[in-house]
Amino acid sequence: MTIRTGLTRRGLLAxxxxxxxxxxxxxxxxxxxxxxxxxxxxxxxxxxxFAGLGEAMxxxxxxxxxxxGNELAGRPVELIVEDDQAKxxxxxxxxxxxxxQDNVDIVSGVISSAVALAVRDVVTEAKALTxxxxxxxxxxxxxxxxxxxFRPTKTNWMLGHTAGLWAAEKISKTGxxxxxxxxxxxxxxxxxxxxxxxxxxxxxxxxxxxxxxTTDFGPLLTTLASARPEFIYSFFAxxxxxxxxxxxxxxxxxxxxxxxxxxxxxxxxDVVATVKDAALGGQNTCNQSPTxxxxxxxxxxxxxxxxxxxxxxxxxxxxxxxxxxxxVERVGGDVAAKDKLKEALLAQPVDxxxxxxxxxxxxxxxxxxxxVNEIVEGEGGPVNQVIHTYKAVQDPGPSA
Amino acid sequence: xxxxxxxxxxxxxxxTQVNRRIACVAGLLVLAALVPFAxxxxxxxxxxxxxxxxxxxxxxxxxxxxxGLVSLGHATLFGGAAxxxxxxxxxxxxxLTLMVGIGIVTGxxxxxxxxxxxMRTIALFxxxxxxxxxxxxxxxxxxxRSVTGGADGLRGLPxxxxxxxxxxLDLSSSRALYIxxxxxxxxxxxxxxxxxxxxxxxxLIGTRERQLRMSALGYDIARIRxxxxxxxxxxxxxxxxxYPFVNQYIGPNSMHWTFSAMMVVMLVIxxxxxxxxxxxxxxxxxxxxTYISSYTDRWQLxxxxxxxxxxxxxxxxxxxxxxxxxxxxxKP
Numbered sequence: 001m002t003i004r005t006g007l008t009r010r011g012l013l014a015x016x017x018x019x020x021x022x023x024x025x026x027x028x029x030x031x032x033x034x035x036x037x038x039x040x041x042x043x044x045x046x047x048x049x050f051a052g053l054g055e056a057m058x059x060x061x062x063x064x065x066x067x068x069g070n071e072l073a074g075r076p077v078e079l080i081v082e083d084d085q086a087k088x089x090x091x092x093x094x095x096x097x098x099x100x101q102d103n104v105d106i107v108s109g110v111i112s113s114a115v116a117l118a119v120r121d122v123v124t125e126a127k128a129l130t131x132x133x134x135x136x137x138x139x140x141x142x143x144x145x146x147x148x149x150f151r152p153t154k155t156n157w158m159l160g161h162t163a164g165l166w167a168a169e170k171i172s173k174t175g176x177x178x179x180x181x182x183x184x185x186x187x188x189x190x191x192x193x194x195x196x197x198x199x200x201x202x203x204x205x206x207x208x209x210x211x212x213x214t215t216d217f218g219p220l221l222t223t224l225a226s227a228r229p230e231f232i233y234s235f236f237a238x239x240x241x242x243x244x245x246x247x248x249x250x251x252x253x254x255x256x257x258x259x260x261x262x263x264x265x266x267x268x269x270d271v272v273a274t275v276k277d278a279a280l281g282g283q284n285t286c287n288q289s290p291t292x293x294x295x296x297x298x299x300x301x302x303x304x305x306x307x308x309x310x311x312x313x314x315x316x317x318x319x320x321x322x323x324x325x326x327x328v329e330r331v332g333g334d335v336a337a338k339d340k341l342k343e344a345l346l347a348q349p350v351d352x353x354x355x356x357x358x359x360x361x362x363x364x365x366x367x368x369x370x371x372v373n374e375i376v377e378g379e380g381g382p383v384n385q386v387i388h389t390y391k392a393v394q395d396p397g398p399s400a
Numbered sequence: 401x402x403x404x405x406x407x408x409x410x411x412x413x414x415x416t417q418v419n420r421r422i423a424c425v426a427g428l429l430v431l432a433a434l435v436p437f438a439x440x441x442x443x444x445x446x447x448x449x450x451x452x453x454x455x456x457x458x459x460x461x462x463x464x465x466x467x468g469l470v471s472l473g474h475a476t477l478f479g480g481a482a483x484x485x486x487x488x489x490x491x492x493x494x495x496l497t498l499m500v501g502i503g504i505v506t507g508x509x510x511x512x513x514x515x516x517x518x519m520r521t522i523a524l525f526x527x528x529x530x531x532x533x534x535x536x537x538x539x540x541x542x543x544x545r546s547v548t549g550g551a552d553g554l555r556g557l558p559x560x561x562x563x564x565x566x567x568x569l570d571l572s573s574s575r576a577l578y579i580x581x582x583x584x585x586x587x588x589x590x591x592x593x594x595x596x597x598x599x600x601x602x603x604l605i606g607t608r609e610r611q612l613r614m615s616a617l618g619y620d621i622a623r624i625r626x627x628x629x630x631x632x633x634x635x636x637x638x639x640x641x642x643y644p645f646v647n648q649y650i651g652p653n654s655m656h657w658t659f660s661a662m663m664v665v666m667l668v669i670x671x672x673x674x675x676x677x678x679x680x681x682x683x684x685x686x687x688x689x690t691y692i693s694s695y696t697d698r699w700q701l702x703x704x705x706x707x708x709x710x711x712x713x714x715x716x717x718x719x720x721x722x723x724x725x726x727x728x729x730x731k732p
Contacts, residue, residue, distance in 0.1 A: 046697045083693055088553055089654065092647040093446075093690060100442020114552045114651070121555055121648045144556075183551035212551060 037076040041098035042109035046083035050111045050238045052270050053313040060317025073333030088118035095119045099126045105335045113137035113185040133320040141395045145363035152323040154287040155395045156188035162285040162370045162390045164196025173202045175230030182209040189235035189262045221251045237264035241271045249278035269311030279375045288312040289371040289386045298353040319352045326350040367394045436575045444574040449646045451581040452639050454679035455588045457666045459635035465673030467628045468608035472660045473534025477633045479655030481506040481640030486554045486650045496562040499641040507637015515629040519622040538655045553651030560645040588635045669710050671717020
């Protein structure tokens with residue numbers, strides 16, 4: 001038998017493991033001891049189908065906070081960004097972590113409508129100040145509205161409804177096929193479009209659905225090719241939108257069938273900058289446009305920083321910071337007074353790069369200008385050009 | 401004389417081993433009991449989630465560790481029971497007894513359906529068939545929007561409570577939820593242990609080791625496997641019934657085959673065939689997923705590395721690896 005005094009391999013392994021565990025447990029403690037900054041948590045999608053959108057949102061809010069010198073109402077700002085992988089279960093876990101462990105003062109973010117709905121009960125129960133940057137499920141402005149959940153973004157209805165008006169008025173009242181992503185947002189966009197469009201006397205011939213994350217739209221496109229509709233109303237987002245438009249072009253349908261879509265289908269940064277020509281001629285209704293007057297300065301700055309014009313998510317990240325700034329400054333930095341903050345935020349409109357933003361006192365939902373964009377050839381490639389503005393569109397709210 | 405001494409030594413060794421095990425279990429119980437006082441609200445809920453997922457992984461251990469049956473459809477049993485409980489809770493309120501009852505029944509029913517398809521197969525075919533049956537269940541849940549909410553899942557669940565006849569306990573706080581999960585996990589461990597030690601469990605190990613011999617001895621192998629599946633389904637179902645109440649949400653990801661695969665990874669990291677290793681594996685994987693992902697988007701890489709390292713350095717899982725580390729090199 002020998003007496004071992006030095007490190008054995010086992011000992012090293014055990015020590016290494018113990019250090020790692022201790023480090024993991026210790027990290028939040030260290031962060032907590034670092035002073036009293038204003039902590040803003042953001043949950044967005046940094047992996048999964050919306051990864052590109054999430055990166056843009058993070059860049060948007062970071063850009064705004066950098067402009068403010070990382071200080072709001074005299075308090076230094078600390079931003080903590082978490083990834084929800086566009087999965088509701090994961091989003092719920094991350095919101096719990098931000099609220100329960102990181103003790104953030106404000107939570108924000110969310111791209112997927114499904115995640116926004118799933119976290120609603122969590123933030124409501126925790127009475128957390130919440131700013132949903134992009135998750136646009138209608139129900140959050142209606143049955144699931146919550147006193148401290150603010151929505152500085154559109155609802156799906158606001159885009160589907162205006163697209164219905166636009167299509168019936170300017171495109172055609174016959175020969176329409178809808179084609180949408182089969183999840184919460186897609187169902188709502190298409191449903192609201194159809195309701196308004198048929199209400200205006202339009203006729204929908206057929207409704208097609210594709211699951212979230214579809215790679216091959218072939219079967220749907222052959223259906224489209226044989227049905228020859230005058231135009232389609234479509235909603236896809238993220239990489240789905242890119243694949244859909246590219247495959248439309250591959251099937252040589254993009255110049256035969258007019259495409260009207262939800263804003264995400266022709267998102268400037270995420271989709272148009274990628275598919276380029278395949279997007280030309282497409283129209284969409286969106287609460288954001290890089291060519292909207294309110295957005296011009298921001299668009300320029302964003303292009304300088306990121307090399308591309310901003311899409312909805314980059315802008316949404318920036319707007320989230322603008323709204324948080326307005327709210328925090330109106331209460332002099334005292335975010336613990338949540339009811340006072342709410343009152344102050346609802347009292348006056350906020351000037352954002354989306355356009356002027358008023359909050360609906362019934363549900364904390366933003367009332368926004370909705371732009372009709374057409375993709376035209378611009379200086380640096382195809383660009384979303386505003387061709388019409390629906391002023392101050394308001395979701396029907398809890399009464400709907 | 402020597403014989404007696406030897407026998408005495410052996411008995412003493414056995415009794416220290418038993419003592420040690422008792423001390424181990426007691427230590428764990430004390431630790432589990434102390435957690436509610438030390439942890440924050442968020443950590444308690446997270447611990448409850450670990451215990452619940454760990455219980456599901458434990459039920460998978462019955463199949464993998466003792467029957468040699470690697471299933472890629474285990475999340476289906478777990479998630480299916482979770483959906484059944486969530487739907488029932490929205491209709492009739494969330495009574496714990498009712499929830500666990502519904503979970504167990506659903507888990508067993510789905511295990512039975514799966515069993516009919518897979519009970520005569522083994523190895524690769526078992527793996528593929530469980531995957532396929534699981535995905536069929538997943539498709540049903542994903543498309544049955546009116547009942548399951550489709551891709552959006554279900555939310556707006558009532559608070560979990562326990563009716564005792566004379567009084568009603570509210571179990572929605574994180575502490576109550578943790579205690580409930582801990583009781584469930586302990587009960588599941590006890591049930592799984594007694595199943596393994598019962599003749600049925602021994603026969604299951606027999607079918608893994610010597611299939612031909614077992615059938616020559618007159619055992620009905622398909623039946624034994626079906627019993628293991630049912631027991632496993634019951635435990636997974638009971639765990640699943642609690643799962644929606646941790647996050648007040650249940651979605652189709654909880655039934656997807658990728659979650660089944662994650663369960664297998666948890667099991668391998670924790671230690672196949674050890675039962676309680678399931679909880680350690682679940683804690684490691686969920687911990688990485690939640691904490692490491694705050695620092696990097698590549699947390700899956702970390703899970704992968706740990707998996708590979710576990711397989712290379714501690715092929716019998718962390719439970720055995722750490723055990724042998726503590727005991728020193730000489731003894732197995």
